[in-house]
Amino acid sequence: MKENIKELKILLVEDDPISNFITKSKLNKVGAENVFETENGQSAITFLEGESPDLIFLDINMPIMDGFEFLERCRQNRIWSLIPVVILTSSVRPCDKENALEYSNVIGFLEKPLNQTKIESIFLKYTSFKTNYM
Structure with a gap:
């Protein structure tokens, strides 16, 4: 298991470039170096076909494929459903x-924007999820 946030591969699925910038900046500030961005669920599926992130931050309301459609597609894939x-x-x-x-x-449902407290909470949940499911 990757204990260090620096080593995690994180995928942001968000159609708003400003939200992506803020989220990525906050994650970089706590040490995350491998943060990737996609603008909707469909582009995230394409990303997952070639890469395997450790954690996904997902918006709900997006064009082309929204967050719930993305989650449903992930549920149908044994590997993606474990991310x-x-x-x-x-x-x-x-x-x-x-x-x-x-x-x-x-593992979490957060209201934008991301902040230090929310990040700490998520990484505790991430560690627990990985311990229980992997």
């Missing part, structure tokens, strides 16, 4: 959170 996902969204709808947490690999 921990953090929903990072502007949605505050309780039904979105309920739906997201029905996926076994969703």
